[in-house]
Amino acid sequence: MINPLSLSVNGVPYTAAIEPHRTLLSVLREEFGITGPKEGCDDSECGACMVLIDGEPTNACCYLALQAEDREITTIEGISDSPVGSRIQARMLEDGGIQCGFCTPGIVVMATALLSSNPNPNEEEIRNALAGNLCRCTGYQKIVAAVSKAAGDLE
Amino acid sequence: MTIGDRVPRGDGPEKVTGQAKYTADITMTGMLHARFLYAERPRARIIGIDTAAAKALPGVFAVITQDDMLDVRYGFFVKDRTVFATDEVRFEAEVVAAVAALTPEIAAEAVRLIEVDYEDLEPILDVEDALRDDVDLVHAGFASYEQMAGVDRDRNDCAHMTSVKGDVDAGFAEADVVVSARYRSDMSHAAPIEPHAVIAEWQGERVTIWSTSQVPFPARSQVARTLGIPESNVRIIVPHLGGGFGGKCDVHFETHIAALAKVTRRPVKLVFTRREEFLATDKPRHAAIIDLETGVRNDGTITARRAKIILDGGAYSGDSHFASEISIMMLQGPYRIPNLSAEVHTVYTNRTPSGSVRAPGAPQTVWAVEQHTEEIAAQLGMDPIDFRRKNLVEDGDTGQTGQRFDNPNAAACLERALEMAGYGQELPEGEAFGVSCGWWFSLPVASGAYVKLNADGSGTIVTGAQENGSGSVMGMPALAAEELGMAPEQFSIVYQDTSAGPFDLGSAGSQTTMNNGRAVIDAARQVRDELLQLAAHTLEAAVDDLELVDGAVRVRGAPTVAVTIGELAAQAHGGELLLGKGSGQPLPMPEHDASECVGRLFYPAFAHPSFFCHVGRIRVDQDTGVVQVLDWSAAFDFGTILNPIGAEGQVEGGTVQGIGFGLLEGSIYKDGHQQNASLLEYKLQTAIDAPPIKIAFVGGPAPAGPHGARAIGEPPVVGPPAALANGIAAATGARVRHLPMTPERVWESMQATGVN
Numbered sequence: 039m040i041n042p043l044s045l046s047v048n049g050v051p052y053t054a055a056i057e058p059h060r061t062l063l064s065v066l067r068e069e070f071g072i073t074g075p076k077e078g079c080d081d082s083e084c085g086a087c088m089v090l091i092d093g094e095p096t097n098a099c100c101y102l103a104l105q106a107e108d109r110e111i112t113t114i115e116g117i118s119d120s121p122v123g124s125r126i127q128a129r130m131l132e133d134g135g136i137q138c139g140f141c142t143p144g145i146v147v148m149a150t151a152l153l154s155s156n157p158n159p160n161e162e163e164i165r166n167a168l169a170g171n172l173c174r175c176t177g178y179q180k181i182v183a184a185v186s187k188a189a190g191d192l193e
Numbered sequence: 194m195t196i197g198d199r200v201p202r203g204d205g206p207e208k209v210t211g212q213a214k215y216t217a218d219i220t221m222t223g224m225l226h227a228r229f230l231y232a233e234r235p236r237a238r239i240i241g242i243d244t245a246a247a248k249a250l251p252g253v254f255a256v257i258t259q260d261d262m263l264d265v266r267y268g269f270f271v272k273d274r275t276v277f278a279t280d281e282v283r284f285e286a287e288v289v290a291a292v293a294a295l296t297p298e299i300a301a302e303a304v305r306l307i308e309v310d311y312e313d314l315e316p317i318l319d320v321e322d323a324l325r326d327d328v329d330l331v332h333a334g335f336a337s338y339e340q341m342a343g344v345d346r347d348r349n350d351c352a353h354m355t356s357v358k359g360d361v362d363a364g365f366a367e368a369d370v371v372v373s374a375r376y377r378s379d380m381s382h383a384a385p386i387e388p389h390a391v392i393a394e395w396q397g398e399r400v401t402i403w404s405t406s407q408v409p410f411p412a413r414s415q416v417a418r419t420l421g422i423p424e425s426n427v428r429i430i431v432p433h434l435g436g437g438f439g440g441k442c443d444v445h446f447e448t449h450i451a452a453l454a455k456v457t458r459r460p461v462k463l464v465f466t467r468r469e470e471f472l473a474t475d476k477p478r479h480a481a482i483i484d485l486e487t488g489v490r491n492d493g494t495i496t497a498r499r500a501k502i503i504l505d506g507g508a509y510s511g512d513s514h515f516a517s518e519i520s521i522m523m524l525q526g527p528y529r530i531p532n533l534s535a536e537v538h539t540v541y542t543n544r545t546p547s548g549s550v551r552a553p554g555a556p557q558t559v560w561a562v563e564q565h566t567e568e569i570a571a572q573l574g575m576d577p578i579d580f581r582r583k584n585l586v587e588d589g590d591t592g593q594t595g596q597r598f599d600n601p602n603a604a605a606c607l608e609r610a611l612e613m614a615g616y617g618q619e620l621p622e623g624e625a626f627g628v629s630c631g632w633w634f635s636l637p638v639a640s641g642a643y644v645k646l647n648a649d650g651s652g653t654i655v656t657g658a659q660e661n662g663s664g665s666v667m668g669m670p671a672l673a674a675e676e677l678g679m680a681p682e683q684f685s686i687v688y689q690d691t692s693a694g695p696f697d698l699g700s701a702g703s704q705t706t707m708n709n710g711r712a713v714i715d716a717a718r719q720v721r722d723e724l725l726q727l728a729a730h731t732l733e734a735a736v737d738d739l740e741l742v743d744g745a746v747r748v749r750g751a752p753t754v755a756v757t758i759g760e761l762a763a764q765a766h767g768g769e770l771l772l773g774k775g776s777g778q779p780l781p782m783p784e785h786d787a788s789e790c791v792g793r794l795f796y797p798a799f800a801h802p803s804f805f806c807h808v809g810r811i812r813v814d815q816d817t818g819v820v821q822v823l824d825w826s827a828a829f830d831f832g833t834i835l836n837p838i839g840a841e842g843q844v845e846g847g848t849v850q851g852i853g854f855g856l857l858e859g860s861i862y863k864d865g866h867q868q869n870a871s872l873l874e875y876k877l878q879t880a881i882d883a884p885p886i887k888i889a890f891v892g893g894p895a896p897a898g899p900h901g902a903r904a905i906g907e908p909p910v911v912g913p914p915a916a917l918a919n920g921i922a923a924a925t926g927a928r929v930r931h932l933p934m935t936p937e938r939v940w941e942s943m944q945a946t947g948v949n
């Protein structure tokens with residue numbers, strides 16, 4: 039069975055005809071060529087696939103594409119357009135919150151959601167917010183510092 | 194000045210914006226999708242394989258098995274493996290067949306349609322059993338396998354080595370106290386967040402392979418061998434690599450996918466699921482049994498040590514011998530031990546083949562040695578720190594193969610880490626400090642690079658080196674810029690492409706900065722000489738009077754008499770081009786004496802050792818055995834710090850990885866099957882678990898590294914499990930002698946010791 043789907047990604051309208059079992063992640067990556075969100079597990083275990091769905095951080099690997107009908111999706115590619123997102127990106131770069139970069143899209147998306155709802159988080163709140171985003175390279179310290187400094191910059 | 198500055202990484206902008214392309218992000222016109230059929234049993238004879246139904250499925254382009262491959266075995270040290278299973282499967286995720294189809298779903302369906310007739314055999318799962326003469330051979334044909342010269346092996350023991358120094362019996366005879374213990378460590382995983390992926394495409398006789406490899410050149414050799422074509426016909430390109438930690442060393446599935454691409458005449462893509470990443474990548478950290486026995490005098494002088502390690506190598510040897518050799522070299526620890534006899538056996542079993550994971554062999558061995566260190570101190574009634582102070586190696590002391598240490602800074606690391614941690618202060622009930630000391634090295638191997646200047650005066654570095662995320666290749670522009678009076682951002686880098694850069698071993702052995710860094714510097718110096726010659730001509734001055742500063746060549750003492758590098762580069766593009774090549778020829782091994790050692794020790798001494806000390810403050814929940822890591826202090830002698838962002842990043846990331854290996858990460862096996870092959874059941878450290886980390890870099894420039902740098906990548910992961918173990922013992926009075934030290938094991942140890 040093939041179903042029609044229409045949604046908006048990073049402000050651009052998309053339509054597709056897809057099977058109901060397809061995840062939002064596979065449709066973004068394979069149908070629309072939006073490869074910023076990564077697949078690290080397919081099981082909601084790592085957060086590398088995180089996107090915003092109507093502003094809510096969500097693991098796209100465990101979200102059926104058809105549920106996204108008429109919704110507004112923001113991926114890492116669209117994050118640079120927001121002042122919050124671009125500040126986090128700048129801090130991640132300057133402060134060394136990136137190594138291999140595979141977790142980075144999900145982490146920047148999650149941090150953007152955090153600072154959008156809580157502009158002045160303390161360290162514990164940042165660590166709690168990022169608890170679903172695994173990073174094997176950095177040990178998190180520089181990521182947490184980058185998010186904290188980005189919050190400071192935005193005040 | 195760029196050396197020592199906090200320079201953000203050059204690949205950061207594309208990574209932080211989601212533009213960086215990793216292997217799985219690549220799609221090619223006409224591309225097919227691959228899936229593998231796995232054995233799903235630890236040991237069985239293959240009676241027959243029927244692929245007819247799979248081949249008949251619409252959308253399937255090829256189903257291949259070993260019958261479609263050359264009869265060639267491969268392996269870095271021992272050639273014990275074929276591309277697909279031949280006759281016998283030896284671990285649960287051995288690849289039996291591969292399918293290429295229009296979609297991943299069709300490929301998966303075709304895999305289900307392949308019928309294999311097996312005769313199941315009793316698996317060999319216990320390493321001590323496997324060493325007995327009356328136990329079945331994992332490889333019945335072991336004696337016929339080709340191997341690297343010097344490898345000592347027999348039956349199920351695929352790597353036997355010894356390390357002997359002094360007179361051990363005499364040493365024990367001098368001892369007042371002898372302490373012995375056995376430690377066990379489970380298999381654990383590199384677990385990069387990016388799973389393995391491979392794409393292969395042929396044009397004519399040449400194949401291009403995009404792969405998540407940490408070692409493109411060694412992988413290329415094995416691909417060429419197994420396909421029976423020259424290395425020049427194989428090009429391996431690594432797009433951005435999403436971490437490796439050793440799990441992406443060696444050759445993986447490049448040959449399988451190249452073979453599918455060849456028969457289908459289409460590009461073929463493989464992307465692993467997380468479950469496959471656990472079961473099939475066959476590069477976990479070795480499970481180990483470590484026996485230690487040490488003689489000491491009442492005053493704390495160590496007189497002798499006997500040690501034995503048995504590593505579970507799994508079904509194929511891969512690059513296990515690195516772990517064998519390094520674990521044996523860790524047995525003396527950073528201590529003065531005049532008499533030592535050590536041996537290691539690396540044993541074939543019907544488990545996932547193990548291999549080089551970040552600091553292969555080290556975290557588990559150091560965890561055992563450092564617990565043992567404190568157990569000895571306890572037996573003597575000595576403070577464990579004072580015992581270390583008495584025994585840590587100093588200038589002129591020797592390592593276990595007689596290697597002489599030159600200002601080792603081991604004691605300086607200890608003192609600095611203790612000071613940062615506030616060691617000695619009163620702590621609340623249930624909290625304690627845990628300490629570990631150790632050392633690591635940099636592999637001396639060949640490595641090359643080119644540097645060229647473009648017509649606009651910008652530069653390009655073409656290097657064989659591989660960037661796994663650590664930032665080591667991203668550091669190369671600073672090295673070239675320093676030589677040429679330019680800025681790092683003026684350089685682009687062409688890297689991890691076997692058809693572009695000269696040979697490099699890959700991101701392994703903490704060797705990139707040490708070897709490729711020197712190659713880049715050599716290449717840049719050659720360009721510098723060419724620039725100066727050209728400038729001398731243009732400025733009508735002697736070369737010796739010229740200096741390169743801020744993008745220009747100028748006459749010393751007369752800075753207005755100058756010509757910019759841009760002008761010189763443009764000029765060169767009308768004549769002789771500005772090109773440099775460099776070979777970071779391996780530095781000589783430190784003086785040592787391995788004459789009494791058996792088995793091939795590839796690096797019988799450790800070049801440019803980096804000493805370190807970790808001090809963690811932890812809390813143990815007395816009711817549940819849960820260990821919480823409250824904060825961490827680590828001191829390292831890395832020589833000159835080329836870029837603090839990168840060096841700190843390695844320490845922070847490695848420490849947290851090491852904490853994971855210490856507390857949670859271990860594969861649970863039942864009947865030859867991994868039981869926890871997912872990130873929900875095999876837990877990595879999260880942002881909540883990871884402690885704040887304080888770092889100190891001690892020691893001055895090292896004698897030989899580029900600008901005095903030492904190895905950084907692997908050392909940070911070596912010490913944390915040991916520090917945690919000693920912290921747990923300090924907090925509970927109980928020793929946990931099984932790694933990882935899960936809450937159950939901590940609790941059981943407390944029960945057994947009667948602490949509760």
Ligand code: FES
Binds near residue numbers: 077081085087
């Ligand atoms: S890929 Fe979605 S959480 Fe890991």
Ligand code: FES
Binds near residue numbers: 135138139141174175
């Ligand atoms: S930077 Fe590599 S996983 Fe986070």
